[in-house]
Amino acid sequence: MQLAKSSDHTYLIAPNPEGVGLSRAVTGVDHTGQPLDTGVIEERPLTIYLNSQEIVTAMTIGDYPEYLALGFLRNQRMLSDADRVTAVQFDEELETVVVRTEQETSHEDKLKKKTRTSGCAVGTVFGDMMEGLEDLTLPALSIRTQDLYRLSSIINRTPSLYLSTGAIHGTVLCEGDRPLVYMEDVGRHNAVDKIAGWMYETGASPDNKVLYTTGRLTSEMVIKCALMGIPALASRSGFTAWGVEIARQVGLTLIGRLRGARFMCLSGEDRLIYDADPSTIADDPNSSRRKGAVS
Amino acid sequence: MQLAKSSDHTYLIAPNPEGVGLSRAVTGVDHTGQPLDTGVIEERPLTIYLNSQEIVTAMTIGDYPEYLALGFLRNQRMLSDADRVTAVQFDEELETVVVRTEQETSHEDKLKKKTRTSGCAVGTVFGDMMEGLEDLTLPALSIRTQDLYRLSSIINRTPSLYLSTGAIHGTVLCEGDRPLVYMEDVGRHNAVDKIAGWMYETGASPDNKVLYTTGRLTSEMVIKCALMGIPALASRSGFTAWGVEIARQVGLTLIGRLRGARFMCLSGEDRLIYDADPSTIADDPNSSRRKGAVS
Numbered sequence: 001m002q003l004a005k006s007s008d009h010t011y012l013i014a015p016n017p018e019g020v021g022l023s024r025a026v027t028g029v030d031h032t033g034q035p036l037d038t039g040v041i042e043e044r045p046l047t048i049y050l051n052s053q054e055i056v057t058a059m060t061i062g063d064y065p066e067y068l069a070l071g072f073l074r075n076q077r078m079l080s081d082a083d084r085v086t087a088v089q090f091d092e093e094l095e096t097v098v099v100r101t102e103q104e105t106s107h108e109d110k111l112k113k114k115t116r117t118s119g120c121a122v123g124t125v126f127g128d129m130m131e132g133l134e135d136l137t138l139p140a141l142s143i144r145t146q147d148l149y150r151l152s153s154i155i156n157r158t159p160s161l162y163l164s165t166g167a168i169h170g171t172v173l174c175e176g177d178r179p180l181v182y183m184e185d186v187g188r189h190n191a192v193d194k195i196a197g198w199m200y201e202t203g204a205s206p207d208n209k210v211l212y213t214t215g216r217l218t219s220e221m222v223i224k225c226a227l228m229g230i231p232a233l234a235s236r237s238g239f240t241a242w243g244v245e246i247a248r249q250v251g252l253t254l255i256g257r258l259r260g261a262r263f264m265c266l267s268g269e270d271r272l273i274y275d276a277d278p279s280t281i282a283d284d285p286n287s288s289r290r291k292g293a294v295s
Numbered sequence: 296m297q298l299a300k301s302s303d304h305t306y307l308i309a310p311n312p313e314g315v316g317l318s319r320a321v322t323g324v325d326h327t328g329q330p331l332d333t334g335v336i337e338e339r340p341l342t343i344y345l346n347s348q349e350i351v352t353a354m355t356i357g358d359y360p361e362y363l364a365l366g367f368l369r370n371q372r373m374l375s376d377a378d379r380v381t382a383v384q385f386d387e388e389l390e391t392v393v394v395r396t397e398q399e400t401s402h403e404d405k406l407k408k409k410t411r412t413s414g415c416a417v418g419t420v421f422g423d424m425m426e427g428l429e430d431l432t433l434p435a436l437s438i439r440t441q442d443l444y445r446l447s448s449i450i451n452r453t454p455s456l457y458l459s460t461g462a463i464h465g466t467v468l469c470e471g472d473r474p475l476v477y478m479e480d481v482g483r484h485n486a487v488d489k490i491a492g493w494m495y496e497t498g499a500s501p502d503n504k505v506l507y508t509t510g511r512l513t514s515e516m517v518i519k520c521a522l523m524g525i526p527a528l529a530s531r532s533g534f535t536a537w538g539v540e541i542a543r544q545v546g547l548t549l550i551g552r553l554r555g556a557r558f559m560c561l562s563g564e565d566r567l568i569y570d571a572d573p574s575t576i577a578d579d580p581n582s583s584r585r586k587g588a589v590s
Contacts, residue, residue, distance in 0.1 A: 024536040028561035031440065033569045038559060043514055043535040059514070059537075145326065166552075167511045167533030186513065186535060216462045218481065219338055219354070238462030240338040240481060241319040257461075264333060266323035274328050 013181045013198065015160035015170070022061050023165050039165040043186045049098040050078055050105060060190050061161070061168070064183065065090045067197030069097035074196050075224045077132055078105060133223065136250050138231040139207045143253060145276040147177040148210075148234065152258055154179055155212060156284050162214065171195055172212040173204075173230075179212070188215030192224050199228065206230045217243045217256050226250045232271060234258055236284075239266055260284050308476045308493065310455035310465065317356050318460050334460040338481045344393040345373055345400060355485050356456070356463070359478065360385045362492030364392035369491050370519050372427055373400060425541075428518065433526040433546050434502045441571040442472040443505075443529065447553050449474055450507060451579050457509065466490050467507040468499075468525075474507070483510030487519050494523065501525045512538045512551050521545045527566060529553055531579075534561055555579050 016022065023039045030036045047057045048069045055078070060068060066088045073079040079099070087100040151174050161168045161184050169188035173181040173195050183194040192213065199206070206229035213221060213235045219242040225233040226246070232253035239256045244266045247254040253268030261281035265272060311317065318334045325331045342352045343364045350373070355363060361383045368374040374396070382395040446469050456463045456479050464483035468476040468490050478489040487508065494501070501524035508516060508530045514537040520528040521541070527548035534551045539561045542549040548563030556576035560567060 026534075026536065026539055026561055028559050029564045029567070030560075031556060031558045031573050033564075033567070036559060038534075038561070040534040040536045040539055040561070043537040165533065167513075167535055186511075218462075238460065239321075239333075239335040240462055241321065241335045242338040244321055244335055261326060263326045264323050264331060265325075266321055266333070266335070269324045269328075272324070272328070278326055 009154050009158075009179065011158075011179060011182055013183070015158065015162070015182050015184050016063065017159050017161050017164040019063060019161075022063060022161060041161055041165050041168050041186060045095050047094075047096045048072055049096060051098075051100055058190060059186060061185050064194045064197070065097045067183075067194040067201065068185075068190055069099050069197065070200050071193035071195065071197030072190075073099055074200050075193055075227055077227070079200075080105070130223070130246075133226060133246070133250055136226055136229075138226065138229065138251050141208060141210075141231045141253070141271050142273050143210060143232055143255075143271050144177075144273045145278075148255070148258070148263070149261070149276055149281050150177040151179055151210070151212060151234075152236070152284075153282075155182070158182060160184060170212075170214045173199070174210045174212055175208050188213055189220060189224070192221065192228075196224070196228050210234055213237075216240065217247075217254055219243050219246055222246045222250075222252060222254065226252050232268070234263075239264075304449050304453075304474065306453075306474060306477055308478070310453065310457070310477050310479050311358065312454050312456050312459040314358060314456075317358060317456060336456055336460050336463050336481060340390055342389075342391045343367055344391060346393075346395055353485060354481060356480050359489045359492070360392045362478075362489040362496065363480075363485055364394050364492065365495050366488035366490065366492030367485075368394055369495050370488055370522055372522070374495075375400070425518070427522060428541070428545055431521055431524075431545050433521065433524065436503060436505075436526045436548070436566050437568050438505065438527055438548060438550075438566050439472075439568045439570045440573075443550070443553065443558070444556070444571055444576050445472040446474055446505070446507060446529075447531070447579075448577075450477070453477060455479060465507075465509045468494070469505045469507055470503050483508055484515060484519070487516065487523075491519070491523050505529060508532075511535065512542075512549055514538050514541055517541045517545075517547060517549065521547050527563070529558075534559075 023041050025037055026040055027037050042061050043059050044062050045057050046060050046065055048055045050073055083105050084102040086102050089098045155172055162170050168184050168186060169191050170182060170184045171191035172179045181195055181198055183191045185191040209230045210232040211225050211230045216237040217235050217239045222243045234255040236258050247267035251268060253271045255263050255265050257264050260283040261278035318336050320332055321335055322332050337356050338354050339357050340352050341355050341360055343350045345368060378400050379397040381397050384393045450467055455465060457465050463479050463481060464486050465477060465479045466486035467474045476490055476493055478486045480486040504525045505527040506520050506525045511532040512530050512534045517538045529550040531553050542562035546563060548566045550558050550560045552559050555578040556573035
């Protein structure tokens, strides 16, 4: 099986490892005491407003602030299908994004309860985390293992902040064997919120999509994926028990520890079609593994 | 140089990979479609109260809830040195911990501003994140690279949930070449808060200590370490720019990408004494690396 290089593939949105302001060169010393220059990622505050209400301050690398704000509000169910967004205004100097809607939203209720989610990649969840999951029906989908391996191979070879500086998470919206939109951020919850914002803004359908993340498959990631209507979530990292439980409840396919030819599927395995010969699948490149221990 | 095995070493508190309720066996399928059993970590809510005030709900694996609550409140500066704690009450059924103080605290002010920190391992920060850092003077310390390598070697070989199930973070309080207290949790902020709670409860001094984390060296981790009065923070993972900046401001030694013989020091390198020969240092065991891509 021929492994795809990222150069074979064109993303709708690809990472921008050379992006101005996303990383910074710093000088330190190495293990022998010799001076060394290295790149480290930025992490800056961005305060999200919904109309006149301050909602949250997120720590982010700073790209796609509008998608981050929209996706955050969507995934927190503060922006419903009924709300019409009239403007999304980013002010770089003030480090704010204001999302304006035609009418006031019902978000005030959600602000009452704050949950500090964990699974290291966390964030604040307002309202009832499980709200909106009860009546959810995720679309049907067939996931060919050939496509899964090809996705993983392309993503691992895509130039990214992950490969160049490490200490960052990526989330990739995929369809079939094609990664479409690849977002990165210091927190994987931000990366997935940016995908949600892009989907909301462009009207992209979650049908036939798979979401790939470099991060762990925690309850928060599973809930976000399900609320976005995407039927499958895959990761090179592992699972939490609650993540598995929620995925099974909502019928989401959960694939973890996807490295080289190996993976585990702990929920929704009926969507899998084993059309690849694992013995022909190469190991992940070292480059993707070396920086892999981010968190 | 002889590498230490964890069996050579006795912790004050060691991880408990067999701990009841910390992980769960689940059944799924592997990449060939064959059924497989695997262990996944738990992730459960714990609501922390300060007297009658609900403060936050944290997602945690569930061990040491009292240390987690105390350490969280200390690191958020909601419990000052002047406050006298009269009781810490954990209710397993209600999933709550109530920390009681002799007099009401000034924490209400802090609840006004919520920041959703990132760097995937995050949490909620109340009040001004930088508060208390301005006047901070961290203690002097010499860090011998021999000790650093030995710490890393012992920690990497210590039986842990990290090695058995992955998808979890560890934080270890160390002195010289001895790891003392090793806490794990789904979020690295919880693991470090549990260390802070243990230090507060036992009155342990931060002098001569090094804090080791499996997670990234973000602003939040640097701030927590500095507020705990510990002069050095080391990790196998990478840095964020803001983490480096704060470490330099407060004079904290920041060591990252510590793997095998290699590391980088991007702040406070004057504390390092290069007494080891890097060519004699073995690579990290595969076991510590395989699950290393947690987040």
